Amino acid sequence: MAYRVYDEITTEIIVDENGDLLTTIELPNDERMVSYLFSYGSNVEGLQPKEIRLQIKQLIQTIGEKYKT
Numbered sequence: 748m749a750y751r752v753y754d755e756i757t758t759e760i761i762v763d764e765n766g767d768l769l770t771t772i773e774l775p776n777d778e779r780m781v782s783y784l785f786s787y788g789s790n791v792e793g794l795q796p797k798e799i800r801l802q803i804k805q806l807i808q809t810i811g812e813k814y815k816t
Contacts, residue, residue: 748790781806 752760752768761769774780776796781803784793793799 751787757795 749768752770756772758768758770758772758814774783777800779813780793780799784791784803793803
């Protein structure tokens with residue numbers, strides 16, 4: 748997945764001590780942002796804004812309910 752970050756992100760990319768990549772990008776605060784983050788699957792964590800974290804959490808819970816069985 749790192750190749751996608753290096754290919755798609757034009758802002759500074761920092762590699763932390765665990766080898767995780769950290770960067771800051773600006774995206775519209777709407778479904779496009781959530782869709783883009785989901786395109787990385789479980790390999791991404793949106794840190795800010797807090798509202799997006801909550802929105803993603805609620806969406807994951809809703810999806811989880813649909814796939815319980």
